[in-house]
Amino acid sequence: MPLTIMALPGGIKKHFVLCISFFLLYLLADTLSSSIQIIGVSLKLYDLTLPVISALLVLYSFRALPTLGLFALYSFCSHPLSHFLYTIAQLMAALTSYTIYFYAAGKRSIVSFGRSQLSAQRIIWMICVNTIVFTLLHQLILQKSHFFATFDEKIWSIPTLISMQWMMTSCLTGIPFCYLILRACYKPVWFFSYLKQLKEIIIFGPKAVYQIVWILLLVGLMCCLVYIKRDDIIFTDYSLVWLLPVMLWGAICLGHALIAPLWVLMLILLSDSIDNYITLERTFTVDHYIFHLALASSVIFVFSLTIVIVGVMTTRIRKYIRHLKRISLSEPHTGLPNLQALKNDIIRLNSVRLCMLQCPELNTLTQNHGIAFRFEFVKAVVRYLNPLLSDNEKIYYSPGYGILLRLDSINVDRIDSYYQAMSAFRFSWEEMKLGLNFGIAHTVYDQSVNNLSHMVGLLNASTFISLQQGKPEALNLTSSGDDAMSIGVIRHYLQKSIDRQSFVLVAQPIVSTKGHEKYHEVLIRMKMAGNKLCFPNTFLPLAYDAGLLAEVDMAVIEQTFRFINSLDEEHASSRFSINLTPQSLIKNDFQDRLYALFKAYSIRPDRIIFEIIESDIIDSINASRVLRELRKLGCKIAIDDFGTGESSYLRLKNLEADILKIDGSFIRNVVENEFDRFTVMSFCEAANFKNLEVVAEFVENEEIEKMLVTMGVGWLQGYHTGKPAPIESLF
The missing domain is CATH 3.30.70.270 (Reverse transcriptase/Diguanylate cyclase domain)
Known part of the structure; x- marks a missing residue:
């Protein structure tokens, strides 16, 4: 026989395996089904036979019809008439409900259970409609076959209600369970992945202690209901109520895949041992006994429905969380890990x-x-x-x-x-x-x-x-880790200095070679933790990257104006030179904010010199307009670091300014280097032609000073003529 099966084509072989699996599973389900006798009427309780047929249709769709036909023939030949009629009612109900479900759900109808998108469709058609059609057909067939004298009396009785509720519970929990077993026989590889999923649920689920306590609670409750028969209330149907919170915890924390099969096994035990927790001896009358059975069947169905829905929704939420986690760990446009x-x-x-x-x-x-x-x-x-x-x-x-x-x-x-x-x-x-x-x-x-x-x-x-x-x-x-961290620290103190206007201002004198009153250039430092000073070459690049240069300028201008405003009348004519970045000149609100500061601190514009560095930005229309307006107001404009920018002479030709500051790189070696000397002389001649005052930076010794004086440079700045000092110490 095994050799014969191996010789069959793949499709026929799978169909043969499925057919054998279905027959064996139906026989097992029929064996496990339980029933009780009430006033001469046999009531089916938890019955997995209808779910086996329905599960086969869900898995194999209408291709299962040959198998079901063989099964009907087998039932006719080997079972009594009443059992055969019961089977026919099951087949007709399953086919009717599945046909409606198939056309309602479409191609998705065959997917595995536990998916929230199809839960409503399956509950309506495969559970409710399936149960109702089966009950009606079964009662009708029995009535027509003269098994019951009156049709109306039997179908609307409480025992029938009990059977319907148990059948709905059977379909609700049994169809997914039977689907699982049939699919495991049909596709063993899928079943192994299912077992792997269960393993992951247990390993990555709640802590082991919680799972052990949960199992002990379940075992304890089931022992009270199934194995111990006593009159104490805990050993009656009262304990059924406590199954719900325990199973709900399992459904929420462990999900549908693990809880659904476990609940089926528990229902088989609960229905088979119903006499343990609901007995006729504990009730006063048969009516009380029937009432308890009806209540228990209703409670079990509602519990089953709640557990299934919660399990399905938990599975969906977990899937959504996994999806969000995958998204959070990947770049959305390329799908690559981030x-x-x-x-x-x-x-x-x-x-x-x-x-x-x-x-x-x-x-x-x-x-x-x-x-x-x-x-x-x-x-x-x-x-x-x-x-x-x-x-x-x-x-x-x-x-x-x-x-x-x-x-x-x-x-x-x-x-x-x-x-x-x-x-x-x-x-x-x-x-x-x-x-x-x-x-x-x-x-x-x-x-x-x-x-x-x-x-x-x-x-x-x-x-x-x-x-x-x-x-x-x-x-x-x-060695770069600390440096990398210090960037964030510097950025923090930069923002703090801007917001609080707490830059440290130092001033360096610019002295005249022709006897005029000196003035001071305002330089800035930034105070860090422990009163450590941070110099501009460290924090200004960060300010540039952050787009904060204009804010730095405004903070320094206001701090300088505040200091000038605090001076007495004796120093009312003192002048200060403030560096201005090109980024400030292209700010639309710069002029308005600057005018407001002049007004707020009562500063005469002629006391302020603004130094700007050579840059393409100052060639823009807006920057040129702002510089013209500042000169009209009375401020002076100085070109700082002249000679280091691009197209210096061309910019000097077109730019309206008052002072030309020659970069220190040309002054440092002006005594020894003939090229530097001629370059400085050419700068001076160009400045004189445009009526610009000339300031030489980096004057570090007396020899440089004498050389510059002979060249006609009018103003000197450097450590030789005066070192930078805190602005508060000037006067």
């Missing part, structure tokens, strides 16, 4: 080797071709790199940075091979075929480096170095 996924992997692995690939040109191409270009490019790079990685290695992506590779090992040859591979990479987009340059940086990351995002930022910066040098760049995190 930085959070990388962080989780680092925690799991303790130490990883990371390699970042960055393509700065991608930003420009994305602006030209749209955001889809970026994501398709990233996908193409990932497809290109995947064959170069081992099974345990992984690719991550963050749009703000680049592509990250988590590698098992890093060596110079391997990184160089990646660099060569990316140099040969070509990306096809529409009719174009592009080869883009990549910067590659790599490092070893472990738990000693606390901040992943800062590390990724450092790695990203290293890719630009790689791009400039034309080779992969290695990032050493041994």
Whole structure:
């Protein structure tokens, strides 16, 4: 016989296995079904025979009709007439309810149980309608066959109500259970995955202590109901009520997949041992006994419905949570793992080797071709790199940075091979075929480096170095961790200094070589923890990146105006030079805010000099207009660090200013370096031609001073003529 089965085609073999499984399962269900006798009437309690037929239809749809036909023939030949009629009623009810359900649910009708989308359809058609049609057909067949004298009396009786409630409970819990067994026989691989799912539920579910307590409570309650027959209230149907909260906890914490089969086994025991907790001896009359049976059947059905719905909804919520977790760990446009996924992997692995690939040109191409270009490019790079990685290695992506590779090992040859591979990479987009340059940086990351995002930022910066040098760049995190953390600290104190206007102001004198009264340039420092001073070259780049340069300017201007306002009449003519970043000049509200400060602190504009550095920004229409308005107001404009910007002479030709400050890089060696000397002389001649006063920066000794005086430089600034001092100490 086994050899014969093996020789059958695959489809016939599966159908044969399913047919045998169905017959055996029906015989087992018939054996496990329980019934009781009440006033000469046999009442079916928990009966899995109808659910077996319904489950076969749900699993195999109308292809199950040959099997059901053979089963009807078998029942006719081997069972008494009453049993055969009972089977016919079951077949007709199952086929009727399934046909309606099939057309209502469509193609999804055959999917496994536990899905909330189909729960309502299945409860209505496969449970309620199935039970009602079966009860009506069974009663009608028996009445027509003269088993009952009066049809109306039997169908509307309380015993019939009890049978209907038990049958609804049987269909509600038994159809998924029988579906599970039939599908396990039909597809063993699916059943093994189901068992794996149960294992994960138990392992990753509630704590083991909670699960043990839950099992003990269930065992205790079932012992009271099934195995112990006493008159105490706890051993009666009273204990049925306590099953609900215990089973609900299981449904919520463990889900539908585990609780549903367990509840079926419990119902088999409860129906088979119903005489233990509901007996005629404990009631005064037969009517009381029937009432208790009706109440128990109703309670069990409601409990079953509640447990199933809660289990299904819990499963749906867990699935949704898993979906959200997957989304949170992936970049939505490419589906690649993101930085959070990388962080989780680092925690799991303790130490990883990371390699970042960055393509700065991608930003420009994305602006030209749209955001889809970026994501398709990233996908193409990932497809290109995947064959170069081992099974345990992984690719991550963050749009703000680049592509990250988590590698098992890093060596110079391997990184160089990646660099060569990316140099040969070509990306096809529409009719174009592009080869883009990549910067590659790599490092070893472990738990000693606390901040992943800062590390990724450092790695990203290293890719630009790689791009400039034309080779992969290695990032050493041994000493960079504290620096990475200090960036956030500096940014914090920067914001604090702006909000509280608490920059430390120092002033350096600018002295005249022709006997005029000196004035002071206002310089700024930022106070950190422990009264440590932070200099502008450290915090101004952060202010630039954060778009806060204009706010820094306004804070310094107001602090300076507040100091000037506090001076007495003796120093009413003192003048101050304040640095102004080009970003302030293009702010639409800068002029209004500045005028408001002049008015609020009663400052004469002629006491203020604004120093601006050479930049393309000051060539803009708005910046030029603001500078003209400031000069009209009475302020003076100084061009700072002249000679270091682009097209210095062209800008000097077009820009309206009052003072020219020559950058210290030309002054430092003006005595020894002939080129610097002639350059400074040319600056002075150009300034004289435009009637500009000249200030020389970085005057560090007397020789430089004498040289500049002979050149006709009118103003000197440097440590030789005066060091910066706190502004409060000037007068």
